[in-house]
Amino acid sequence: HRKYVPFAPVALKDRTWPDQLITRAPRWCSVDLRDGNQALIEPMSVAQKKQMFDLLLEIGFKEIEVGFPSASQPDFDFVRYLIEENRIPDDVTVQVLTQARPELIARTYEALKGVKRAIVHVYNSTSVVQREKVFKMDKAGIKAIAVEGARLVKEHAAQHPETEWVFQYSPESFTGTEVDFAVEVCNSVIDVWQPNPDRPCIINLPATVEMATPNVFADQIELFCRQVKRRDSVVISLHTHNDRGCAVAAAELGVMAGADRVEGTLLGNGERTGNMDIITMAMNLYSQGIDPMLDFSDMDKICTVSKACTQIDVHPRQPYAGDLVFTAFSGSHQDAIKKCLDLYQEGDSWEIAYLPIDPRDLGRTYQDVIRVNSQSGKGGVAYVLQSKFGFNLPRWLQIDFSRVVQKEAEVTGQEIAADKIWTLFQSTYLNA
Numbered sequence: 476h477r478k479y480v481p482f483a484p485v486a487l488k489d490r491t492w493p494d495q496l497i498t499r500a501p502r503w504c505s506v507d508l509r510d511g512n513q514a515l516i517e518p519m520s521v522a523q524k525k526q527m528f529d530l531l532l533e534i535g536f537k538e539i540e541v542g543f544p545s546a547s548q549p550d551f552d553f554v555r556y557l558i559e560e561n562r563i564p565d566d567v568t569v570q571v572l573t574q575a576r577p578e579l580i581a582r583t584y585e586a587l588k589g590v591k592r593a594i595v596h597v598y599n600s601t602s603v604v605q606r607e608k609v610f611k612m613d614k615a616g617i618k619a620i621a622v623e624g625a626r627l628v629k630e631h632a633a634q635h636p637e638t639e640w641v642f643q644y645s646p647e648s649f650t651g652t653e654v655d656f657a658v659e660v661c662n663s664v665i666d667v668w669q670p671n672p673d674r675p676c677i678i679n680l681p682a683t684v685e686m687a688t689p690n691v692f693a694d695q696i697e698l699f700c701r702q703v704k705r706r707d708s709v710v711i712s713l714h715t716h717n718d719r720g721c722a723v724a725a726a727e728l729g730v731m732a733g734a735d736r737v738e739g740t741l742l743g744n745g746e747r748t749g750n751m752d753i754i755t756m757a758m759n760l761y762s763q764g765i766d767p768m769l770d771f772s773d774m775d776k777i778c779t780v781s782k783a784c785t786q787i788d789v790h791p792r793q794p795y796a797g798d799l800v801f802t803a804f805s806g807s808h809q810d811a812i813k814k815c816l817d818l819y820q821e822g823d824s825w826e827i828a829y830l831p832i833d834p835r836d837l838g839r840t841y842q843d844v845i846r847v848n849s850q851s852g853k854g855g856v857a858y859v860l861q862s863k864f865g866f867n868l869p870r871w872l873q874i875d876f877s878r879v880v881q882k883e884a885e886v887t888g889q890e891i892a893a894d895k896i897w898t899l900f901q902s903t904y905l906n907a
């Protein structure tokens with residue numbers, strides 16, 4: 476899709492801080508069909524999962540967590556469907572989640588029989604609260620669960636050499652775990668898996684619950700990256716949740732701190748306040764001139780399919796996706812946008828006040844950029860007449876007519892649609 480020259484780097488170009496910038500997209504993994512699905516009031520049916528899977532492929536995801544097949548029969552059936560119906564493109568790797576328990580690991584491999592390539596994602600909780608209150612286990616006991624899980628994952632994989640296996644381990648509730656202990660557990664898992672640069676494993680560090688400011692999370696990631704074994708053979712992945720509303724910021728800072736990969740969902744669906752919204756993070760990169768390697772150029776379709784699969788509406792102010800995120804009602808904003816758009820020519824760098832990116836990059840038009848109510852001014856009214864009806868008003872008439880429109884809006888208390896503006900114009904000046 477269309478690339479454009481962003482305006483934000485004007486502010487970034489000459490600076491000397493901070494010392495870290497994201498210069499390319501991380502590896503993305505969608506967990507819509509697993510974390511997203513497990514948080515829904517009504518989990519997706521197999522038909523809805525197929526629809527979501529196809530959408531994720533269209534967007535360009537190369538790694539997709541497709542379920543937790545040992546925990547639910549529909550997830551098991553869906554994984555079987557993907558494999559038996561040959562629905563997984565050669566350049567796409569499916570991922571499945573399992574707890575580090577022998578019977579669940581065995582069932583996971585049953586679900587994956589015959590797959591060409593898959594990521595087996597094994598996890599157990601390592602945080603202080605889970606150790607003390609949920610499992611009532613000491614650190615050694617928790618580490619033993621992880622190591623035994625890793626061993627079983629490797630043992631099962633060895634029985635199916637026809638598949639290309641990738642192993643992933645998550646110290647669940649990493650944000651509530653002492654970093655030193657998380658490193659100790661993960662290094663023990665790495666000892667079992669013996670990855671090398673040609674066959675790396677993935678260590679996924681979840682903010683299962685977002686517990687601190689994003690810079691603290693980034694410090695945890697940086698510390699971890701410094702101490703983890705075989706760094707050249709380990710892909711460091713992030714999985715942030717949005718409890719404090721900062722999941723995207725945490726993932727961005729985590730990548731700056733050394734992570735290679737990010738898990739998240741479309742529009743941030745997921746447990747409680749949701750997972751990290753991949754659309755926001757990817758489009759943030761795009762707005763800084765970095766190719767996100769994902770295609771969000773048909774945002775309306777993404778919103779429609781997402782709603783059909785999750786039964787969750789898209790908030791009108793959802794970054795990049797909401798209906799109102801490129802709309803200005805207030806007079807001074809409209810005036811500035813109109814002036815910038817009047818000067819803008821195709822191929823120019825995008826330097827339009829109040830519009831961080833070109834709405835057309837998301838498949839949206841300029842139609843809704845300016846809408847008129849009682850807070851609007853001459854620029855907005857003039858923009859509507861010009862863009863919709865080809866009428867260029869001189870400045871004095873813009874001022875005069877905007878008073879007419881504003882009065883009407885104050886009386887009705889409502890938005891004045893384009894057709895109504897045109898009728899008002901006709902009745903005020905043309906039929907008078």
Ligand code: KIV
Nearest residue numbers: 598645647648681683
């Ligand atoms: O949030 C979380 O910790 C998870 C793990 C299972 C990766 O979803």
Ligand code: ZN
Nearest residue numbers: 510683714746
């Ligand atoms: Zn999660």
